Amino acid sequence: MIQPVSDLPLWAAIVVAVFLILGSALTLIGAIGFLRLPTFYERLHAPTLGTSWGVGGIMLASMIYFSVASSRPALHEILIGLFVTVTTPITFMLLARAALHRDRAENNGNVPEKHQHDLKDVEVVQGNPDEK
Numbered sequence: 001m002i003q004p005v006s007d008l009p010l011w012a013a014i015v016v017a018v019f020l021i022l023g024s025a026l027t028l029i030g031a032i033g034f035l036r037l038p039t040f041y042e043r044l045h046a047p048t049l050g051t052s053w054g055v056g057g058i059m060l061a062s063m064i065y066f067s068v069a070s071s072r073p074a075l076h077e078i079l080i081g082l083f084v085t086v087t088t089p090i091t092f093m094l095l096a097r098a099a100l101h102r103d104r105a106e107n108n109g110n111v112p113e114k115h116q117h118d119l120k121d122v123e124v125v126q127g128n129p130d131e132k
Helices: 010-036 046-070 077-105 116-126
Strands: none
Touching: 010 046, 046 077
16 A cells, blocks of 8 residues: 555655656756757757656656555666667657658758768778778
8 A cells, every 4th residue: 555645754755856856857958958949950859858867857756756655666667767768769860860861852951961971981881992
């Protein structure tokens, strides 16, 4: 049985509150960055803060609260954190590559430039006969 919030020990309530505030603040910073950054490519960076560290803080607060309140370890939140940590970077990377491919195909002027060292790496992989 889960105890009411008023029966939680003071140390646990303080730790839960700190992690909730920290996680919420990081999520808010990510959301504000998402709204304020001007281009799609810059906007990709802001939500990663909220989803990674913000969810991490809220997840830790939840684990501590339910572990103390139910008098047994509550570890199922680790699966949520693991899932978010693995899927978020992959999703944003795929979104960035799809947008980059689309923008380069449409000759959009807002596309990041290809760097010379990127082209050199492609030539080496493809086996450029001029390079020894």
